[in-house]
Amino acid sequence: xxxxxxxxxxxxxxxxxxxxxxxxxxxxxxxxxxxxxxxxxxxxxxxxxxxxxxxxxxxxxxxxxxxxxxxxxxxxxx
Numbered sequence: 001x002x003x004x005x006x007x008x009x010x011x012x013x014x015x016x017x018x019x020x021x022x023x024x025x026x027x028x029x030x031x032x033x034x035x036x037x038x039x040x041x042x043x044x045x046x047x048x049x050x051x052x053x054x055x056x057x058x059x060x061x062x063x064x065x066x067x068x069x070x071x072x073x074x075x076x077x078x
Contacts, residue, residue: 014041014049021051021064024071031055050074 018039025031037054044050053062063074 010043014043017041017049017051017066020066021053021071025053047074 018041021041022033022036022039025036026033035055035057037056039051039053041049041051047065049065051064051066053064055062060076062076064071065074066072
């Protein structure tokens with residue numbers, strides 16, 4: 001039962017990160033919502049919770065992390 005609760009909480013946290021980045025890109029950065037193909041939060045060793053964005057006009061993935069109350073773009077370098 002504890003593992004089900006943990007997994008549900010983990011999934012909720014990942015969806016929240018994805019939505020927060022979507023809002024940041026659209027509202028703060030002025031990115032057209034139609035350009036965003038996908039946003040996926042992942043768990044990894046470093047950084048712990050990267051969020052990967054795929055835009056329709058470029059094949060390259062953009063990786064963001066949320067640190068100290070701000071989004072930081074890791075790759076490609078801004």
